[in-house]
Amino acid sequence: MGSRRCGPTADIPEGRRRIVWIFDIKFGTAGELSERCKAVLSEKGSVEVDPRGNKLIITDFTENIKVLEELLPMLDVET
Numbered sequence: 065m066g067s068r069r070c071g072p073t074a075d076i077p078e079g080r081r082r083i084v085w086i087f088d089i090k091f092g093t094a095g096e097l098s099e100r101c102k103a104v105l106s107e108k109g110s111v112e113v114d115p116r117g118n119k120l121i122i123t124d125f126t127e128n129i130k131v132l133e134e135l136l137p138m139l140d141v142e143t
Contacts, residue, residue, distance in 0.1 A: 066118070078129055085129045087120040091142045094120050100139055104131050 067090050077083065089097060094113045098120060109124030122132060 071139055076126055078126070080125055080127065082123060082125055083129060084121065084123045085132075087132065087136055089118045089120060089136075089140050092140050094111065096120050097136070097139055101136070104128055104135065114119065 076085070093115075095115060098111045098113050101122060102109075105111065105122070105124045105128050109122065109128060112121040112123075113119075114121060120136075122129060136141060
């Protein structure tokens with residue numbers, strides 16, 4: 065299982081394997097967005113919240129991490 069910080073989708077490894085990816089939340093709160101992320105994950109996926117750093121720590125298969133990489137910027141907007 066690999067581990068990587070949030071970055072461009074091109075940085076996410078190819079193939080179907082489980083990885084840990086850290087998403088920095090800029091405008092919302094990680095706790096609020098965590099529930100929305102769970103809908104995208106497989107049954108083996110997990111979401112942990114780092115409230116002090118306002119980060120989401122997601123473990124799942126690469127294809128679901130890629131979906132979240134595209135979805136989170138649409139959810140994490142200024143209000």
